[in-house]
Amino acid sequence: MSHSETVSVSNADPLCKFPPLIKERGQREVFCGLAGIVWLHRKMQDAFFLVVGSRTCAHLMQSAAGVMIFAEPRFGTAILTDRDLAGLADAVDELDRICATLLERRADIRTLFLVGSCPSEIIKIDLAKAAERLNARFLPQVRVLSYSGSGIDMTFTQGEDQALKSMVPLLPQTDARQLIILGCVADIVEDQFRRCFDQLGIGPVSFFPGRRATELPAVGPNTCVLLAQPFNGDTLRALIDRGAKHLAAPYPFGAEGTTAWLAAAAAQWNVSDAQFSAVTTPLIERAKKALAKYQPLLSGKRLFMLPDSQLEIPIARFLNREMGMQLIEVGTPYLDRDTVTAELPLLPAEVMLSEGQDVEKQLDRVRAARPDITVCGLGLANPLEAEGLTTKWSIELVFSPIHGYDQAADLAEIFARPLDRRSRLKL
Amino acid sequence: MQLTLWTYEGPPHMGAMRIAASMRGVHLVLHAPQGDTYADLLFTMIERGDRRPPVTYTTFQARDLGGDTAELVRNAVTSAYERFKPQVLLIGESCTAELIQDQPGSLASGMGVPVPVVPLELTAYSHKENWGAAETLYQLTRALLSDRIPQPGSVKPRDASRPPRANILGPTKLGFRCRDDVVEITRLLAQLGIEVNAVIPLNASADDIRRIPSADFNIDVYPEVSRPTAAWLKRSFAMPHTTTIPMGVAATREFIAEVAGLAGVDAQMVLSREHQGQASLASSQSRLPWYSRSVDSTYLTGKRVFIFGDATHALAAARVARDEFGFTVVGLGTYSREFAREVRAMAASLGLTALITDDYLEVEKAIADATPELVLGTQMERHISKRLGIPCAVISAPIHVQDAPARYSPVFGFEGANVSFDTWVHPLMMGLEEHLLQMFRGDFEFHDDTPAPNPTTVVKVEAPPVAPVAESSTDPISEVQSAPTKDVTPVWTPEGERELQKIPFFVRGKARRNTEHFARERGVALITVETLYDAKAHFGR
Ligand code: SF4
Numbered sequence: 003m004s005h006s007e008t009v010s011v012s013n014a015d016p017l018c019k020f021p022p023l024i025k026e027r028g029q030r031e032v033f034c035g036l037a038g039i040v041w042l043h044r045k046m047q048d049a050f051f052l053v054v055g056s057r058t059c060a061h062l063m064q065s066a067a068g069v070m071i072f073a074e075p076r077f078g079t080a081i082l083t084d085r086d087l088a089g090l091a092d093a094v095d096e097l098d099r100i101c102a103t104l105l106e107r108r109a110d111i112r113t114l115f116l117v118g119s120c121p122s123e124i125i126k127i128d129l130a131k132a133a134e135r136l137n138a139r140f141l142p143q144v145r146v147l148s149y150s151g152s153g154i155d156m157t158f159t160q161g162e163d164q165a166l167k168s169m170v171p172l173l174p175q176t177d178a179r180q181l182i183i184l185g186c187v188a189d190i191v192e193d194q195f196r197r198c199f200d201q202l203g204i205g206p207v208s209f210f211p212g213r214r215a216t217e218l219p220a221v222g223p224n225t226c227v228l229l230a231q232p233f234n235g236d237t238l239r240a241l242i243d244r245g246a247k248h249l250a251a252p253y254p255f256g257a258e259g260t261t262a263w264l265a266a267a268a269a270q271w272n273v274s275d276a277q278f279s280a281v282t283t284p285l286i287e288r289a290k291k292a293l294a295k296y297q298p299l300l301s302g303k304r305l306f307m308l309p310d311s312q313l314e315i316p317i318a319r320f321l322n323r324e325m326g327m328q329l330i331e332v333g334t335p336y337l338d339r340d341t342v343t344a345e346l347p348l349l350p351a352e353v354m355l356s357e358g359q360d361v362e363k364q365l366d367r368v369r370a371a372r373p374d375i376t377v378c379g380l381g382l383a384n385p386l387e388a389e390g391l392t393t394k395w396s397i398e399l400v401f402s403p404i405h406g407y408d409q410a411a412d413l414a415e416i417f418a419r420p421l422d423r424r425s426r427l428k429l
Numbered sequence: 430m431q432l433t434l435w436t437y438e439g440p441p442h443m444g445a446m447r448i449a450a451s452m453r454g455v456h457l458v459l460h461a462p463q464g465d466t467y468a469d470l471l472f473t474m475i476e477r478g479d480r481r482p483p484v485t486y487t488t489f490q491a492r493d494l495g496g497d498t499a500e501l502v503r504n505a506v507t508s509a510y511e512r513f514k515p516q517v518l519l520i521g522e523s524c525t526a527e528l529i530q531d532q533p534g535s536l537a538s539g540m541g542v543p544v545p546v547v548p549l550e551l552t553a554y555s556h557k558e559n560w561g562a563a564e565t566l567y568q569l570t571r572a573l574l575s576d577r578i579p580q581p582g583s584v585k586p587r588d589a590s591r592p593p594r595a596n597i598l599g600p601t602k603l604g605f606r607c608r609d610d611v612v613e614i615t616r617l618l619a620q621l622g623i624e625v626n627a628v629i630p631l632n633a634s635a636d637d638i639r640r641i642p643s644a645d646f647n648i649d650v651y652p653e654v655s656r657p658t659a660a661w662l663k664r665s666f667a668m669p670h671t672t673t674i675p676m677g678v679a680a681t682r683e684f685i686a687e688v689a690g691l692a693g694v695d696a697q698m699v700l701s702r703e704h705q706g707q708a709s710l711a712s713s714q715s716r717l718p719w720y721s722r723s724v725d726s727t728y729l730t731g732k733r734v735f736i737f738g739d740a741t742h743a744l745a746a747a748r749v750a751r752d753e754f755g756f757t758v759v760g761l762g763t764y765s766r767e768f769a770r771e772v773r774a775m776a777a778s779l780g781l782t783a784l785i786t787d788d789y790l791e792v793e794k795a796i797a798d799a800t801p802e803l804v805l806g807t808q809m810e811r812h813i814s815k816r817l818g819i820p821c822a823v824i825s826a827p828i829h830v831q832d833a834p835a836r837y838s839p840v841f842g843f844e845g846a847n848v849s850f851d852t853w854v855h856p857l858m859m860g861l862e863e864h865l866l867q868m869f870r871g872d873f874e875f876h877d878d879t880p881a882p883n884p885t886t887v888v889k890v891e892a893p894p895v896a897p898v899a900e901s902s903t904d905p906i907s908e909v910q911s912a913p914t915k916d917v918t919p920v921w922t923p924e925g926e927r928e929l930q931k932i933p934f935f936v937r938g939k940a941r942r943n944t945e946h947f948a949r950e951r952g953v954a955l956i957t958v959e960t961l962y963d964a965k966a967h968f969g970r
């Protein structure tokens with residue numbers, strides 16, 4: 003048995019509309035679920051994220067956050083020490099003590115997330131129970147929730163899914179007809195989409211997560227859910243358990259993706275074709291005009307995406323269909339078919355999809371294919387550049403506003419910039 | 430449990446990675462979950478490394494637990510050996526692996542890998558990064574040299590026909606300016622006719638470690654990382670080591686004398702060009718003595734400086750700040766607990782109590798309380814200072830991308846003293862410019878609606894693109910949290926405020942802060958003219 007097991011699944015059914023898939027198991031080069039805290043805490047301005055973990059977890063958070071841009075951030079780590087492991091200190095008491103100090107210090111906090119890590123999972127600290135206990139003490143002033151972002155269970159963006167899932171039991175019940183947009187998006191994107199839904203007469207619309215962790219959407223049998231981020235499968239299923247209906251759609255990346263995404267909601271709200279096109283046509287035209295600038299740079303260029311954010315599939319679709327890029331391999335850390343059913347058929351038949359990772363073997367494939375641009379994590383970008391390959395950090399895809407018509411060109415620009423740079427430098 | 434917002438040091442396995450990544454032909458197999466691979470980016474992004482750190486992560490998952498995580502270790506060792514063909518394999522575990530107790534070190538040792546396998550015990554729950562680096566370097570050196578330890582009493586005196594040789598111990602990746610300090614120390618040694626036998630671990634191979642005993646003595650430049658190894662080499666190979674850190678002009682001169690003594694050469698061939706007590710351009714190989722003596726530097730006199738960093742750089746900087754810049758050191762501290770004793774002693778000699786902590790908030794509070802005019806610190810203090818509006822220069826790891834400059838910028842040796850002069854003085858000048866801007870901001874030329882007199886003077890400033898590792902005050906994702914609530918802010922009486930306005934603009938801000946601080950400490954709610962002058966008398970400047 004080698005270090006990695008590679009399982010190739012070829013399309014057994016000739017009529018299959020899905021591309022072939024490689025499943026790999028080996029060394030990964032992906033953050034764990036803790037990293038999601040970096041954008042979640044910015045979105046929910048009244049929430050604090052307390053990781054219960056090790057110095058490694060604290061160091062990961064600070065490295066992923068781009069190192070210390072906040073004086074006193076709304077996240078932190080309760081670092082386990084020898085005393086905790088030797089049972090000299092009672093984990094329960096310690097956690098209570100830390101939370102009390104923290105909440106006293108930060109009177110602005112309304113929701114405290116206790117975030118599990120690999121060490122806390124392995125030594126079985128029951129954070130759900132801890133949250134219950136703390137709620138008895140701090141409600142209604144502060145609500146305490148818990149989830150796991152541990153790297154033994156979760157990759158990078160799955161942390162957001164677990165955080166949101168932990169909030170689902172708190173959502174009030176409603177029978178009203180309404181739409182939930184699921185997945186963390188930049189405030190500017192939220193505002194644009196709100197205007198768009200208003201003009202289409204679709205509503206009421208709530209965004210989950212909202213700008214405050216205490217602003218929770220209601221859910222019930224007449225609720226439709228549209229995913230804004232493909233990595234929220236578990237939360238989606240939890241909302242479905244609460245009666246919601248999933249509107250499967252491509253993701254709102256690029257003009258085509260955004261139109262299809264809005265159309266999925268429009269169909270539910272019986273928006274007329276005339277009204278739909280009256281609202282979207284000017285937006286599509288503006289987006290297309292903006293995209294045209296980047297087409298010459300991107301068209302025909304060969305793209306290799308290493309697994310990172312789970313955004314790879316929809317973004318590859320956009321780059322292929324709207325920007326004319328050729329896809330060599332599209333990797334995803336984890337393929338959740340529930341969330342990409344509408345995306346997979348849009349990918350070209352010749353693309354190689356890969357799930358999981360054996361980074362050394364994957365890099366061998368990158369070197370063999372010599373793509374025009376390789377999308378990868380921060381640890382790999384400079385070494386690949388040094389091998390003469392042009393790269394783009396995938397992390398930018400979760401930190402920048404890229405959704406919707408008016409960000410379509412920004413999304414294209416993320417990939418065009420490294421190519422532009424490569425062509426400018428006479429070095 | 431210890432609540433931590435920002436950490437000065439990573440976990441011990443990060444230290445092991447720094448040793449492996451500094452060397453050639455050394456590979457580390459790390460028993461760790463996927464998220465721990467984040468550590469790679471510190472090397473490739475912060476330090477702009479052009480190769481991946483030589484680390485294979487076993488990437489165990491929850492579903493492997495209870496199953497065969499040990500098998501994952503064996504597979505990772507086999508494939509790492511086959512792919513990278515290292516001369517030495519280090520085997521370590523991250524904090525999570527330590528809990529599942531697979532004993533990857535003994536597993537790997539028993540696999541018959543045809544190169545030395547060095548198991549590391551990194552004790553993640555009681556130690557930190559620098560300790561991990563020190564421990565790794567020590568274990569690696571021991572493993573490669575244990576069969577060469579001479580019998581006691583069998584150490585031969587140096588063959589006088591060859592030049593003396595030294596090893597430079599301690600410089601690593603992600604240390605502070607190590608790349609250039611090695612060059613600077615090598616130059617100093619060359620002036621004394623001493624050869625560098627090996628630099629360990631930066632750019633060293635396993636063979637370089639095996640060659641350590643061919644030198645006559647060791648230069649221990651970064652005790653946080655190299656002291657245990659230097660001490661072991663002294664015990665086992667009778668190799669003496671230096672203890673002076675050549676930072677600043679005086680310390681560099683002492684270093685030269687110490688090195689010359691260990692090498693048995695005459696220090697005068699270099700020191701005769703150094704004139705302690707004189708400060709003309711010709712008085713030293715460094716320009717610092719003259720630059721500091723020149724009248725332009727008068728304004729540096731008694732500047733209040735707060736120093737925090739690793740022990741090596743903090744200790745050296747305190748001495749340089751006091752003796753070579755004429756600053757007043759108002760705070761000194763370190764996150765290197767291993768060297769707390771030395772830092773406490775230095776602080777005491779400055780009439781201070783040392784701050785020994787790795788709690789960022791404690792450091793922030795100490796800085797705010799000390800009201801310094803300059804902070805010399807790490808990347809963390811850069812942020813604290815930005816928040817408090819105090820000029821800052823970085824003198825120690827942890828670093829950020831701008832602390833790995835393209836140009837030659839050592840901090841050790843005579844050139845290092847020049848570099849320190851520039852980098853410590855520069856933020857102070859910037860501070861003065863800022864005051865001027867503040868003063869003229871009210872003038873009509875500075876108003877947005879004033880048409881620019883000449884279109885070529887219009888500079889459009891675009892926000893830099895958001896890079897996740899970039900930091901900048903214009904960064905759209907920056908955010909300043911409100912400070913922990915202090916006591917009520919005292920109120921200025923109109924007369925007090927009027928008096929304050931008479932104080933020259935460039936010290937007005939400080940006068941305001943000092944007076945408020947003074948009033949708060951004494952529970953004075955209303956600041957009168959009297960309070961202002963009481964405070965002025967109290968602070969004395
Ligand atoms: S999705 Fe996979 S398993 Fe299903 S039909 Fe297509 S190839 Fe076969």
Ligand code: SF4
Nearest residue numbers: 034059119120153464
């Ligand atoms: S992978 Fe586990 S141990 Fe590592 S940072 Fe993530 S949660 Fe912490």
